[in-house]
Amino acid sequence: MKLSPDETIFWQHGFITINLTIVTTWAIMLVLVVGSVLITRKLKTGIHISRGQCILEMMVTFMNNQIKEIGLEKPEQYIGFIGTLFLFIAVANLCIIFPWYEAPTGSLSTTTALAICVFMAVPFFGIVKSGIGGYLKSYLKPTFIMLPFNLISEVSRTLALAVRLFGNIMSGGMIIAILLSITPFIFPIVMNALGLLTGTVQAYIFSILATVYIAAAVHDSKPSDKKLQVQTNNKEYKNG
Amino acid sequence: MDNVTLIAVASIVTAGLTTGIGCMFPALSEGKSVSTALSSIAQQPDAAPTITRTLFVGLAMIESTAIYCFVVSMILIFANPFWTHIIAK
Numbered sequence: 001m002k003l004s005p006d007e008t009i010f011w012q013h014g015f016i017t018i019n020l021t022i023v024t025t026w027a028i029m030l031v032l033v034v035g036s037v038l039i040t041r042k043l044k045t046g047i048h049i050s051r052g053q054c055i056l057e058m059m060v061t062f063m064n065n066q067i068k069e070i071g072l073e074k075p076e077q078y079i080g081f082i083g084t085l086f087l088f089i090a091v092a093n094l095c096i097i098f099p100w101y102e103a104p105t106g107s108l109s110t111t112t113a114l115a116i117c118v119f120m121a122v123p124f125f126g127i128v129k130s131g132i133g134g135y136l137k138s139y140l141k142p143t144f145i146m147l148p149f150n151l152i153s154e155v156s157r158t159l160a161l162a163v164r165l166f167g168n169i170m171s172g173g174m175i176i177a178i179l180l181s182i183t184p185f186i187f188p189i190v191m192n193a194l195g196l197l198t199g200t201v202q203a204y205i206f207s208i209l210a211t212v213y214i215a216a217a218v219h220d221s222k223p224s225d226k227k228l229q230v231q232t233n234n235k236e237y238k239n240g
Numbered sequence: 241m242d243n244v245t246l247i248a249v250a251s252i253v254t255a256g257l258t259t260g261i262g263c264m265f266p267a268l269s270e271g272k273s274v275s276t277a278l279s280s281i282a283q284q285p286d287a288a289p290t291i292t293r294t295l296f297v298g299l300a301m302i303e304s305t306a307i308y309c310f311v312v313s314m315i316l317i318f319a320n321p322f323w324t325h326i327i328a329k
Binding site: 066069160163164166167168170171174201202204205208209212 | 289290293296297300303304307308310311314
């Protein structure tokens with residue numbers, strides 16, 4: 001039994017391997033890029049907008065609201081990264097309705113790559129917000145004793161992100177494969193529908209967790225602002 | 241029993257136990273968290289979006305432990321390093 005689409009190999013030369021995961025990933029990237037270019041080529045501001053523009057606007061507004069609710073004040077800065085993660089994982093998971101399709105997120109290499117992107121993006125946004133010194137100080141919070149634990153949590157949550165997405169998608173595919181050999185008619189369809197739900201929820205969770213991590217890095221690395229904010233809040237409270 | 245049989249028996253039994261126990265406790269805790277979230281949504285319907293989002297993130301955290309157990313048992317069944325070692329020898 002195949003555990004992941006990595007094992008379907010089309011072409012191999014030296015250590016360069018073209019397998020099903022890479023082909024599907026590039027196909028999804030092509031669909032996403034061409035689709036958004038086609039839709040955003042003729043944007044309108046009037047009342048009558050095209051169907052594609054309506055869908056895109058809904059998605060962008062939804063993501064902006066979600067990012068803002070988690071505590072990042074300027075979602076426009078972060079939606080480029082987080083929205084891309086969400087769209088890619090959601091499309092990759094939802095395409096299981098096509099026959100002979102194997103989700104690239106069911107391969108540990110894809111999910112590890114996505115998790116490493118989050119792992120790199122957290123310090124990037126933290127440094128953009130408050131400089132290298134301010135970001136590095138956030139590792140010493142609440143006291144310097146927590147430094148090793150903060151470092152361990154950075155690595156372990158990256159591992160958890162990768163294994164969670166991989167495990168969920170891989171288990172969904174495997175259950176369908178097992179059911180196909182036992183009851184090939186109705187039940188695989190039901191599990192496939194459940195897989196659509198799981199895929200959407202997993203895409204949502206992956207991007208929400210990335211947002212939470214980024215928000216934590218951005219908030220922890222600005223001590224002076226926070227104190228100021230608390231003071232102003234207290235003042236408002238007293239005045240009100 | 242020779243070594244090959246011992247490794248096979250240990251791997252199969254451990255894989256079953258891992259998924260069994262590793263599904264049981266996350267299921268209990270997920271049920272607990274969902275029931276708490278439902279009762280708090282019933283008390284405060286205004287806070288439903290926040291509670292739902294936090295619930296999803298928490299459920300993902302809890303469920304990842306079950307997924308770890310599943311991945312470990314999959315490794316034990318399909319990609320067992322001890323089994324390949326003893327077969328290759």
